[in-house]
Each structure stands twice: as C-alpha cells, then as structure tokens.
Amino acid sequence: MRVLPLLATLAVTFGFATMAWSLPAGNAASHTAGDKKSGYVYAEPQTRAMQDDDFTNPGFLWVDKGKALWSKVDGTAGKSCAACHGADAAAMRGVAAKYPKYDRKAGKLVDIEQRINLERVEKMGAAPLEWESDGLLGLTAFVKLQSRGQPVAVATDGPARQFWLKGKTYYETRRGQLDLACAACHIANHDRKLRSETLSQGQSNGFPTYRLSWETLGSVHRRFRECNSQIRAEPEPYGSDDYVNLELYVASRGQGLPVESPSVRK
Ligand code: HEC
Ligand code: HEC
Structure with missing residues (x-):
C-alpha cells in the first residue's frame, strides 16, 4: 500500500x-x-x-448552441447534420455512450468530438471546429445529451x-x-x-x-x-x-x- x-x-x-x-445525502x-x-x-x-x-444547468446554454448547429447548413455539400440524421436527433440515442471507438478508416480510436469533426469535413465539406470552441462543445453536449441515462458501454x-x-x-x-x-x-x-x-x-x-x-x-x-x-x-x-x-x-x-x-x- x-x-x-x-x-x-x-x-x-x-x-x-x-x-x-462521508457521502453527502441525496439521490446518489x-x-x-x-x-x-x-x-x-x-x-x-x-x-x-x-x-x-x-433550466438552471448552465451546460444547457451550450446544448442550445449545439441544437442550432445540428440543423444549420454549412460546407460545400449544402447539408446539415439534421439533413441526414433527422431534425430530432433521435438517431443519436446511445451513440456517444460507445465513444471513444475504433475507426477503421483512421486506423485508430476517435472520440466523439473527433467523430463530429469528421462528419463535418467528410460528409458536409465544412471546416472542423476548434477544441473548446462553443460550437464543438455545443454539438458534443447536444449529441451526448441524446445518450443521457444510457450506460457507458465502450468496446x-x-x-x-x-x-x-x-x-x-x-x-x-x-x-x-x-x-x-x-x-x-x-x-x-x-x-x-x-x-x-x-x-x-x-x-x-x-x-x-x-x-x-x-x-x-x-x-x-x-x-x-x-x-x-x-x-x-x-x-x-x-x-x-x-x-x-x-x-x-x-x-x-x-x-x-x-x-x-x-x-x-x-
Ligand atoms: C494529485 C491528484 C490527481 C491526479 C494525479 C490526477 N487527478 Fe484527476 N482530479 C483530481 C481532482 C482534485 C479532481 C477534482 C475533484 C475530483 O473529481 O476528484 C479531479 C478530477 C478528475 C476528473 C473529473 C471527474 C468528474 O466527475 O468530473 C477526471 C476525468 C480526472 N480527474 C481524470 C484524471 C486523469 C486521466 C489523470 C491522469 C492524467 C488524473 N485525473 C490525475 C486530482 C488528480
Ligand atoms: C451526408 C449525410 C450525413 C451528414 C451531413 C452527417 N452525417 Fe453523421 N453519419 C452519416 C452516416 C451515413 C453515418 C454512418 C456511417 C459512417 O460512419 O460513415 C454517420 C455517422 C455518424 C456518427 C457515428 C455513429 C456511430 O454509431 O458511431 C455520428 C456521431 C454522427 N454521424 C454525427 C453527425 C453530426 C454531429 C453531423 C453534423 C456535424 C453529421 N453526423 C452529419 C451521415 C451523415
């Protein structure tokens, strides 16, 4: 020891x-x-x-930004995330709980921020978003929110x-x-x-x-x-x-x- x-x-x-x-009281x-x-x-x-x-969780300010970006057309392909995955993002349920995940094309792991940027670059012809920018934090929070309550399940x-x-x-x-x-x-x-x-x-x-x-x-x-x-x-x-x-x-x-x-x- x-x-x-x-x-x-x-x-x-x-x-x-x-x-x-000792553990604080509450619903833990x-x-x-x-x-x-x-x-x-x-x-x-x-x-x-x-x-x-x-309503009091300040993280939802970013969720709202992410939600707006989800439906915003950007890049040379003239697409938004919503164009392929649906406006309500229900297709993202449980997805982020499995990240980081092995990506065959990259030959290594990608995390959810990197997956989102790959989607922007490869599927939309849009620029990747900077780490810690409101845009990438927002989209990450929005995509992860679709997995809220789901168990972490990485391979x-x-x-x-x-x-x-x-x-x-x-x-x-x-x-x-x-x-x-x-x-x-x-x-x-x-x-x-x-x-x-x-x-x-x-x-x-x-x-x-x-x-x-x-x-x-x-x-x-x-x-x-x-x-x-x-x-x-x-x-x-x-x-x-x-x-x-x-x-x-x-x-x-x-x-x-x-x-x-x-x-x-x-
Ligand atoms: C000197 C002690 C110390 C070391 C070494 C340390 N951390 Fe931490 N870490 C903390 C403290 C203090 C916090 C904030 C309180 C907490 O959640 O424990 C924290 C928080 C975290 C959290 C956030 C937890 C949450 O619920 O938000 C993660 C994730 C984390 N550390 C990962 C790491 C990783 C990975 C390493 C090695 C690169 C590491 N830590 C090394 C002290 C340490
Ligand atoms: C042109 C259609 C298209 C657009 C636009 C698009 N996607 Fe995708 N996306 C796909 C397809 C198809 C897949 C599954 C196959 C693959 O991984 O390429 C996918 C996969 C994903 C995955 C991984 C799913 C998993 O199970 O691991 C995530 C996360 C994702 N997209 C998020 C986004 C986000 C966020 C945007 C907007 C920034 C976006 N996508 C834009 C078509 C699209």
Missing part, C-alpha cells in the same frame, strides 16, 4: 489535511454502478441541484484493445514533478480529501462538464490537461492520440455508469 506515503507527499505539496469523509444511487461512482456522488447538494434541473476488445492498453499504461505511469500517476489519486485515494476537494474516482460520464471554477463548459481533455498540470506534468495536446487512448481507458473504468452530460462540477 502506497497510500500513506502518497498522502504525506500530497500533504506537504498542497498543504491539505487528511480528513474522514442513480449515479453509481456497483462500486463505480460518478463525480455527481461527490458533488455538493447545490451543485447537484444545478445539474438536475435543465475494449478487438481492434480497440491495443489502444485501451496504451491508455491504461498512461493512467498507471507516474509523471510530472510530483511523480504521480492518475491512478495514485483516482484509484488509490478516491474518497479522501485533497485540499478543499474530495477526490472522486475521476469518472468521465458527465463530460462535457460545466465547471463553476472554469465558468464555462469544458471537454474531458481539458480536465486531463488540468490534472496533468496539477502534478506539474506537461499536458498533452487536445485531441492527441495519448488523450484519446486515455479517454477510452477512463471510460472503461466507468462502464455501466449513466451518461449524465452536461454535468455540473465545482
């Missing part, structure tokens, strides 16, 4: 005190799957309430296997000045306090997420970059193979958790 030395290191580095921790049962717990379970009651109500076998293994290795490799792996916080020390935060299992079922501290919606790659920076490691570029492989591994840790995008976190 490396738990105690790790906490001592973190305590010195961050100046936090270890504390006993629907945000768990066996021993897997969504970040929702760790969120404060007022943050959960904000997420629970689509980790077949052609996805080698990429999943790379993601797992990334997750377990120590890096940065603090020499910590993702696993050191989110597997070995979840449910413990790290400064003012209770460490969660680091699940990805709620992304894109509206973070109160970001004051905007953000992708799971933005979160990965922030976690890398916290341990003073060099963040990987948005959309890099390293992060997409990592994203599959993280999603697989949360198999069965309900998609809750767009979630709200501190």
Whole structure:
C-alpha cells in the first residue's frame, strides 16, 4: 500500500489535511454502478441541484448552441447534420455512450468530438471546429445529451484493445514533478480529501462538464490537461492520440455508469 506515503507527499505539496469523509445525502444511487461512482456522488447538494434541473444547468446554454448547429447548413455539400440524421436527433440515442471507438478508416480510436469533426469535413465539406470552441462543445453536449441515462458501454476488445492498453499504461505511469500517476489519486485515494476537494474516482460520464471554477463548459481533455498540470506534468495536446487512448481507458473504468452530460462540477 502506497497510500500513506502518497498522502504525506500530497500533504506537504498542497498543504491539505487528511480528513474522514462521508457521502453527502441525496439521490446518489442513480449515479453509481456497483462500486463505480460518478463525480455527481461527490458533488455538493447545490451543485447537484444545478445539474438536475435543465433550466438552471448552465451546460444547457451550450446544448442550445449545439441544437442550432445540428440543423444549420454549412460546407460545400449544402447539408446539415439534421439533413441526414433527422431534425430530432433521435438517431443519436446511445451513440456517444460507445465513444471513444475504433475507426477503421483512421486506423485508430476517435472520440466523439473527433467523430463530429469528421462528419463535418467528410460528409458536409465544412471546416472542423476548434477544441473548446462553443460550437464543438455545443454539438458534443447536444449529441451526448441524446445518450443521457444510457450506460457507458465502450468496446475494449478487438481492434480497440491495443489502444485501451496504451491508455491504461498512461493512467498507471507516474509523471510530472510530483511523480504521480492518475491512478495514485483516482484509484488509490478516491474518497479522501485533497485540499478543499474530495477526490472522486475521476469518472468521465458527465463530460462535457460545466465547471463553476472554469465558468464555462469544458471537454474531458481539458480536465486531463488540468490534472496533468496539477502534478506539474506537461499536458498533452487536445485531441492527441495519448488523450484519446486515455479517454477510452477512463471510460472503461466507468462502464455501466449513466451518461449524465452536461454535468455540473465545482
Ligand atoms: C494529485 C491528484 C490527481 C491526479 C494525479 C490526477 N487527478 Fe484527476 N482530479 C483530481 C481532482 C482534485 C479532481 C477534482 C475533484 C475530483 O473529481 O476528484 C479531479 C478530477 C478528475 C476528473 C473529473 C471527474 C468528474 O466527475 O468530473 C477526471 C476525468 C480526472 N480527474 C481524470 C484524471 C486523469 C486521466 C489523470 C491522469 C492524467 C488524473 N485525473 C490525475 C486530482 C488528480
Ligand atoms: C451526408 C449525410 C450525413 C451528414 C451531413 C452527417 N452525417 Fe453523421 N453519419 C452519416 C452516416 C451515413 C453515418 C454512418 C456511417 C459512417 O460512419 O460513415 C454517420 C455517422 C455518424 C456518427 C457515428 C455513429 C456511430 O454509431 O458511431 C455520428 C456521431 C454522427 N454521424 C454525427 C453527425 C453530426 C454531429 C453531423 C453534423 C456535424 C453529421 N453526423 C452529419 C451521415 C451523415
């Protein structure tokens, strides 16, 4: 067990005190799957309430932008997403719960943001949208919303296997000045306090997420970059193979958790 030395290191580095921790009261049962717990379970009651109500959830500002883009004709083919997939997007039900997914043409994994951009480029003749732009966040949130409540169900076998293994290795490799792996916080020390935060299992079922501290919606790659920076490691570029492989591994840790995008976190 490396738990105690790790906490001592973190305590010195961050100046936090270890504390006993208990689950906040509230409806958390629907945000768990066996021993897997969504970040929702760790969120404060007022943050959960904000997420629970689509009218107060700020993520829906982006959902509305995504919905508008879904039906907007763009590019040389004169098409919109709706032209092929239907105005109500019902065809997208359950789709995002399976991403990242192996793409035969690309010969590697693509995540949902990349799939959306491939659709724009290849099917519409339109320009790809920038990572963290309102447009890509909006379309991602809108497409993922169609899977809300569906269990995360990513494939980790077949052609996805080698990429999943790379993601797992990334997750377990120590890096940065603090020499910590993702696993050191989110597997070995979840449910413990790290400064003012209770460490969660680091699940990805709620992304894109509206973070109160970001004051905007953000992708799971933005979160990965922030976690890398916290341990003073060099963040990987948005959309890099390293992060997409990592994203599959993280999603697989949360198999069965309900998609809750767009979630709200501190
Ligand atoms: C020093 C401890 C630490 C390390 C190492 C760390 N994280 Fe985090 N991570 C946090 C904290 C703190 C948060 C915010 C509170 C929480 O959800 O735990 C967080 C949040 C997350 C979340 C969002 C969870 C949610 O419900 O919104 C994900 C996903 C995540 N981390 C993934 C990773 C990955 C992948 C790595 C490795 C690249 C990593 N983390 C490394 C501390 C860490
Ligand atoms: C010209 C028709 C056309 C347009 C326009 C189009 N798509 Fe598609 N899309 C398809 C077809 C056909 C497939 C399934 C075969 C494939 O993957 O190419 C697909 C596949 C997808 C998938 C993957 C489904 C899965 O099960 O993995 C997603 C997600 C998607 N489209 C989203 C979009 C979005 C978002 C837009 C607008 C930015 C869009 N599409 C525009 C025809 C289109």
